[in-house]
Amino acid sequence: MKCCILVGHGKGSSGGYDPGAVNGQYHEFRIAREIAKAAAERLRSVYHADSGLLNYDGTYNLPERIARFQDHAFDFLAEIHLNAGDGTASGTEVYYFPGDNAGQAYARNVSGAVSAALEIPNRGAKGSDYFGIIRETVPTAVLVETCFIGKDLDKVKTAAGQLAAGNAIADGIAVAAGLQSSAREGWVQASSAWYWYEDGEPVKDVWRKSDGWWYRLGPDGKMLTGLVEVDGKGYYLNQSRATVGGVYVPQGACVVTDGSGAIVK
Numbered sequence: 001m002k003c004c005i006l007v008g009h010g011k012g013s014s015g016g017y018d019p020g021a022v023n024g025q026y027h028e029f030r031i032a033r034e035i036a037k038a039a040a041e042r043l044r045s046v047y048h049a050d051s052g053l054l055n056y057d058g059t060y061n062l063p064e065r066i067a068r069f070q071d072h073a074f075d076f077l078a079e080i081h082l083n084a085g086d087g088t089a090s091g092t093e094v095y096y097f098p099g100d101n102a103g104q105a106y107a108r109n110v111s112g113a114v115s116a117a118l119e120i121p122n123r124g125a126k127g128s129d130y131f132g133i134i135r136e137t138v139p140t141a142v143l144v145e146t147c148f149i150g151k152d153l154d155k156v157k158t159a160a161g162q163l164a165a166g167n168a169i170a171d172g173i174a175v176a177a178g179l180q181s182s183a184r185e186g187w188v189q190a191s192s193a194w195y196w197y198e199d200g201e202p203v204k205d206v207w208r209k210s211d212g213w214w215y216r217l218g219p220d221g222k223m224l225t226g227l228v229e230v231d232g233k234g235y236y237l238n239q240s241r242a243t244v245g246g247v248y249v250p251q252g253a254c255v256v257t258d259g260s261g262a263i264v265k
Contacts, residue, residue: 001177002050005040005169006065006079006133007033008143010058017058021084021149028082028149029058031156035146036080038166039173047170047179062132069137076106077141078173079133087150091121095134095143098127102140102176110144110172116192117168118155119240120147144169186210194223194252213253223252 009020009029020028033056043051052074055065069077083089092114096103107125115122128134134141146165147155155161171189174181181188187210188195188202195202195217196210202221207214207230216224216237225239238253249255 001076001179002052002074003043003076003078003173003177004052004054004069004074004139005036005043006077007036007053007055007058008079008081008133010055011061011064013061013063015061018061021082023149023153026149026153026157028084031149031162032080032082032146033058034159034162035156035166035169038163039078039080039169040166042167042170043173043179046181047174049174049177049179066132066136069139069141071138074139076173076177077133077137077139078106078110078169079131079141079143080169081143081145082147082149082156083145085148085150089148090151091115091123092118092147093123093126093145095126095128095131095145097134097141098129100127100140103134103142106140106173106176107142109176110142110169112192113168113172113175113189114144114146114165117164117189118147118152118161120152120155122192195221196223211250213250215252215254225252 007029009018012018037053037056040051040053043049054060054068092111094107094111096107104125111122111124131143134143156165175190185197188197196208203217204221205219206217208217216228216230216235218224225237228235228237236255238249238251238255241251242249
C-alpha cells in the first residue's frame with residue numbers, strides 16, 4: 001500500500017502563512033503537522049506501509065496539494081486538521097467523498113481509533129463533497145478533523161498527545177487497509193480495542209499483568225472494562241484512564257482497594 005499523510009493549512013492561497021484555526025498561541029497547522037508526522041512514521045515503522053508525508057513545512061497551499069494527486073501513484077491519502085468550532089464542541093470526525101465505500105471504511109476506522117485514544121466523542125465518518133482534497137483527487141482520500149482546537153486542546157497541545165493522535169490515525173488506517181502490525185508483543189491497538197499479544201497472537205480469556213496492573217482479556221481477545229464476572233467472582237476494570245485518590249489508573253486496570261479504600265495494584 002502506498003499512502004500519503006498531508007498536513008492541512010500552512011500556506012495560504014496568496015502565499016502567506018495560513019495557521020488554520022487558532023486558540024491563543026496554539027495553531028492548527030503546527031499541531032496537525034506533528035500529528036501527521038507521527039501517523040506517517042507509525043505506518044512505515046509498525047505497518048511497513050510505503051507512507052509519505054506532505055506539507056510538514058507548509059510548502060504547499062490547497063490547490064498545490066490537490067495537484068499532487070491527479071493520478072494513481074498513491075492508493076490512499078489522509079489530510080490532517082483540527083476543528084475550529086465554537087469552544088463547546090468536542091470530538092473527532094473524519095470526512096470522505098460520498099459514495100466512496102473504501103473512503104467510508106477508512107473514515108469510520110480512523111474516527112473510532114482517535115476517539116478511543118484521546119477519550120473524546122466519536123462524531124463518526126461523514127460523507128461530504130465540500131473539501132477539495134477529497135473531492136478533486138484521484139486516490140481514496142479522507143480529511144481527519146482530529147479534535148476541536150477549542151474544547152479538546154488539552155488532548156493534543158503536548159508532544160505526547162500529538163503522538164497518541166498520530167498513532168491512532170495510523171492504526172485506524174491500518175485496520176481499514178488490512179495491514180498487519182509488526183508490534184506483535186504486548187499491547188496492540190486495533191481500531192478502538194486493545195489486545196495483548198504473545199508469540200504474534202492475541203491471548204484470550206486470561207489475566208495478564210502489565211506495569212503493575214492486572215487486565216482481563218475477553219473471549220475475542222479484547223481488553224475488558226467495567227464490571228465483569230470471572231469464575232463466579234466480580235471485578236471492576238477501569239473504564240477510562242483516570243486519577244483516583246491521587247493514583248493514576250489506566251483503562252482496563254483491575255481496581256482493588258484495601259480496608260481503608262486505598263487502591264492496591
